[in-house]
Amino acid sequence: xxxxxxxxxxxxxxxxxxxxxxxxxxxxxxxxxEVEKGDFVSFIGxxxxxxxxxxxxxxxxxxxxxxxxxVNGMTPEEARKSRCYGYVFQAxxxxxxxxxxxxxxxxxxxxxxxxxxxxxxxxRTLDLVSLAGFGKKYPWQLSGGMQQRASIARALAFDADLLxxxxxxxxxxxxxxxxxxxxxxxxxxxxxxxxxFVTHSIPEAVxxxxxxxxxxxxxxxxxxxxxxxxxxERPLEIRETPEFLQIAHRVREGLRAGHSYEE
Amino acid sequence: MIPAPxxxxxxxxxxxxTVIIAVWYAAAIWMNAPFQRDLDRxxxxxxxxxxxxxxxxxxxKPVVPAPHQVAVNVFENTFLRKVTSNRxxxxxxxxxxxxxxxxxxxxxxxxxxxxxxxxxxxxxxxSLMPWIIASQTVPILAIAPMVVVVLAAVNxxxxxxxxxxxxxxxxFPVAVGMVKGLRSPDLIHLDLMRTYNASTWQTFWKLRVxxxxxxxxxxxxxxxxxxxVGAIVGELPxxxxxxxxxxLLAGSYYSQTIDMWAALIAGSVLAAALVTIVGIGAxxxxxxxxxxxx
Numbered sequence: 001x002x003x004x005x006x007x008x009x010x011x012x013x014x015x016x017x018x019x020x021x022x023x024x025x026x027x028x029x030x031x032x033x034e035v036e037k038g039d040f041v042s043f044i045g046x047x048x049x050x051x052x053x054x055x056x057x058x059x060x061x062x063x064x065x066x067x068x069x070x071v072n073g074m075t076p077e078e079a080r081k082s083r084c085y086g087y088v089f090q091a092x093x094x095x096x097x098x099x100x101x102x103x104x105x106x107x108x109x110x111x112x113x114x115x116x117x118x119x120x121x122x123x124r125t126l127d128l129v130s131l132a133g134f135g136k137k138y139p140w141q142l143s144g145g146m147q148q149r150a151s152i153a154r155a156l157a158f159d160a161d162l163l164x165x166x167x168x169x170x171x172x173x174x175x176x177x178x179x180x181x182x183x184x185x186x187x188x189x190x191x192x193x194x195x196x197f198v199t200h201s202i203p204e205a206v207x208x209x210x211x212x213x214x215x216x217x218x219x220x221x222x223x224x225x226x227x228x229x230x231x232x233e234r235p236l237e238i239r240e241t242p243e244f245l246q247i248a249h250r251v252r253e254g255l256r257a258g259h260s261y262e263e
Numbered sequence: 264m265i266p267a268p269x270x271x272x273x274x275x276x277x278x279x280x281t282v283i284i285a286v287w288y289a290a291a292i293w294m295n296a297p298f299q300r301d302l303d304r305x306x307x308x309x310x311x312x313x314x315x316x317x318x319x320x321x322x323x324k325p326v327v328p329a330p331h332q333v334a335v336n337v338f339e340n341t342f343l344r345k346v347t348s349n350r351x352x353x354x355x356x357x358x359x360x361x362x363x364x365x366x367x368x369x370x371x372x373x374x375x376x377x378x379x380x381x382x383x384x385x386x387x388x389x390s391l392m393p394w395i396i397a398s399q400t401v402p403i404l405a406i407a408p409m410v411v412v413v414l415a416a417v418n419x420x421x422x423x424x425x426x427x428x429x430x431x432x433x434x435f436p437v438a439v440g441m442v443k444g445l446r447s448p449d450l451i452h453l454d455l456m457r458t459y460n461a462s463t464w465q466t467f468w469k470l471r472v473x474x475x476x477x478x479x480x481x482x483x484x485x486x487x488x489x490x491x492v493g494a495i496v497g498e499l500p501x502x503x504x505x506x507x508x509x510x511l512l513a514g515s516y517y518s519q520t521i522d523m524w525a526a527l528i529a530g531s532v533l534a535a536a537l538v539t540i541v542g543i544g545a546x547x548x549x550x551x552x553x554x555x556x557x
């Protein structure tokens with residue numbers, strides 16, 4: 001494999017076929033992708049195009065049935081065992097019997113960090129997501145947006161250079177979403193992590209990423225990979241510039257080419 | 264949410280209790296009437312309706328004791344007798360309670376161990392569950408005498424056979440409840456543990472156990488009531504000398520129906536107290552685990 005040393009994720013002809021009672025489902029077929037260090041890569045496509053499945057293959061939550069994939073130069077299983085990534089699910093997935101602090105401490109406890117180190121990391125990540133002061137609250141006392149922020153803080157608490165995010169803002173309203181998008185970009189600039197971000201929303205994908213991977217369903221495959229020409233520093237107003245709209249247009253064309261808009 | 268004011272919580276209960284007592288009185292009069300009529304006829308006595316009703320409600324060995332007769336008996340045998348006396352309800356309740364608690368403790372432990380085994384070992388999952396369910400289909404009234412007699416043959420009497428029967432009845436709800444509870448975490452939570460490469464042990468202590476607490480306490484409420492039944496049933500076969508079951512047995516031998524009903528009331532009070540205590544324990548654990556107050 002001729003992956004460059006800066007490749008965090010390298011997929012070659014990746015395929016995943018589920019055997020169901022209705023026959024085989026080709027969730028992914030022939031996916032070639034390189035994710036470089038420091039990239040913010042968005043995966044966009046309609047339901048069933050395999051974007052979440054691809055993220056789960058990277059995370060070793062699913063196993064590919066064809067092709068090869070390396071994460072940080074290792075197999076996904078080895079990468080998972082060395083705790084190379086943080087995963088943010090669609091739902092906050094916080095434990096209801098733990099306070100926010102204790103929820104963020106969960107991976108730190110499992111990975112064996114010392115008590116003082118845990119406290120320091122919890123404080124730092126709560127500050128990063130602007131939840132300082134909410135540490136002692138329980139998840140049910142927080143709004144949906146705050147819970148999702150806590151979930152992101154949890155993924156940032158330990159030292160993993162890769163962040164895998166599966167439609168983290170999907171269940172939130174537009175205004176909270178805008179706010180969290182801006183916050184995520186600031187976070188990305190501050191922590192220099194590599195982020196793989198799955199989304200349904202075209203503006204979100206174009207706003208956040210350095211690279212946009214357009215996928216289409218039946219079978220799940222990559223239709224287009226768009227390098228974003230937008231600068232790294234992006235205020236929310238950039239979403240109304242012609243450059244932005246051009247990229248969004250290209251994304252839409254990619255989706256149309258993949259028959260995503262047809263019944 | 265503000266809890267409903269005391270009056271609106273007590274009033275419905277009071278209303279139902281009043282209805283029950285009214286029905287009880289009616290039943291007592293109706294069931295004791297034939298014997299009273301017989302008595303009157305043999306004694307050549309003619310009573311007015313009021314006198315007749317009064318007599319049915321104050322027979323020494325009635326078919327259905329009136330509520331006030333039972334109340335007087337309970338009061339006498341609880342408060343006006345020495346606790347060590349053979350006729351004290353407190354003494355008998357304590358004997359039954361001790362084997363109930365011992366059986367409940369062992370039953371809960373056994374149930375939890377079985378549940379942990381079933382959830383973590385595939386072979387146990389397939390083989391153990393059917394046997395556990397089958398074990399509960401054998402009527403306890405058939406097993407209890409066997410257990411008592413077999414253990415008496417090896418000179419084990421007193422608390423242990425009764426505690427064994429209680430264990431037998433109480434481990435099942437705990438085992439079934441805990442299997443459900445340990446398997447209750449969502450797939451998303453389990454996936455999260457996988458992304459951290461958590462060991463089975465870590466997943467067990469940090470995810471499965473806390474998630475199963477509500478199931479555990481619900482099962483324990485059922486188990487403690489079943490345990491009490493087991494203790495009482497364990498006292499019946501050998502004409503035991505002490506305990507609520509023995510009081511029931513003695514009452515039936517000597518036609519002391521009022522004593523029998525008093526023992527039943529004592530047993531009910533015991534059961535209610537035990538379930539309430541488990542409920543309080545459940546609420547304490549809930550508060551520590553930050554459960555949203557209902």
